[in-house]
């Protein structure tokens with residue numbers, strides 16, 4: 001039976017996450033990183049489906065999901081959050097077919113920038129994306145450290161932190177940080193972070209001036225983080241890591257761009273270790289990665 005490509009429905013999303021988790025773990029185990037993924041509720045995907053269903057597609061073989069793709073749009077940035085094929089079905093063109101379906105969302109929106117984050121050790125995904133004009137440009141390092149070690153090694157900062165309580169009152173400030181770093185506002189994604197009980201948002205001030213923002217998860221993960229300038233990133237990241245290290249989780253982590261020398265230097269000096277090499281691929285150069293730390297390969 002030929003493979004069927006169809007728009008995703010709400011009822012597909014949990015099964016799609018199960019397939020994606022199995023596909024990630026197959027890949028990372030083959031490359032010696034062990035199983036790194038666990039099935040999570042498809043909260044972000046559900047919001048995206050309601051926001052713009054053109055970005056969620058399923059490949060089905062005789063009623064069984066064998067592939068899933070999910071992309072989102074923010075202004076003129078189109079981002080491929082997930083593209084995963086059942087390990088037994090890989091290399092047969094299904095990924096390329098799904099990619100062409102989600103590219104239609106970018107085409108219809110006239111998105112100037114197309115980007116994604118993939119595993120730096122996956123030659124197949126990078127080869128597939130390069131064939132479609134998305135070239136690997138920016139190394140990203142997942143870093144993790146013991147919270148007590150990190151807390152003891154962090155340099156003190158003069159920054160004052162405030163929990164984000166009223167996202168609307170801070171909209172212009174947070175937009176300025178996003179637009180300065182990425183060229184687009186992520187206002188709709190901030191609302192999701194705000195609604196997530198596991199996340200707390202902070203802004204950081206030096207005197208009266210806001211020099212950065214960061215979202216910190218109960219798991220100790222920091223990001224997305226945006227700084228007002230490359231010079232501010234070390235202070236903002238240090239202040240955010242200090243908050244994460246005071247949380248319940250024994251570990252703190254972050255996804256740090258290779259171009260963000262100041263953030264990377266701070267993380268390694270604080271005893272954080274590289275755990276997973278990732279790479280950002282895009283059709284054009286965009287973003288100032290010296291002042292932005294994405295949250296994850298899905299959320300960016």
Ligand SMILES: CC(C)(COP(=O)(O)OP(=O)(O)OC[C@H]1O[C@@H](n2cnc3c(N)ncnc32)[C@H](O)[C@@H]1OP(=O)(O)O)[C@@H](O)C(=O)NCCC(=O)NCCS
Pocket residue numbers: 023024027081082083084085086089090091092093094095096097116117118119122123124125126127128131
């Ligand atoms: C990456 C993935 C989505 C691709 O889907 P797929 O169905 O296996 O891929 P396809 O068969 O459609 O296409 C693979 C393409 O990569 C090309 N390719 C494979 N290895 C390559 C290499 N080393 N260098 C360059 N190109 C390569 C193939 O020639 C093919 O291109 P073509 O169709 O133009 O000939 C799938 O393999 C997968 O799920 N992998 C594990 C998880 C993962 O890394 N997902 C991406 C996360 S962003």
